[in-house]
C-alpha cells in the first residue's frame with residue numbers, strides 16, 4: 001500500500017479532523033474483512049487519509065500530508081511481522097505483529 005518499508009500514520013478522532021481540498025477515495029477489503037477506505041490527492045495521487053468503516057470514530061492521517069507535522073512522534077509499530085530486512089522495526093518502541101487489539 002505504501003510502496004515503502006513503513007508508513008507514518010497519525011490516529012485522530014474523526015471529530016477533531018479539519019480537512020480542506022478535494023480528496024478521492026478508494027475502498028478495499030482489509031485483512032480482517034473490514035472495509036478500509038483510503039483518500040488520495042486527486043492531482044498527484046499522494047495518500048492523505050484512511051479510515052475503517054467499522055471504526056467510524058477514528059481517522060488515520062498520513063503524517064507527511066500534515067500542514068505542520070513537527071509535533072508527530074512515533075510511539076509504536078503495527079504489522080511488524082511484515083517488516084522488510086531493509087526497513088527493520090525500531091526495537092526501542094512497542095511493536096505489534098498486526099493491528100493491536
Ligand SMILES: [Zn+2]
Nearest residue numbers: 041043044046
Ligand atoms: Zn497532490
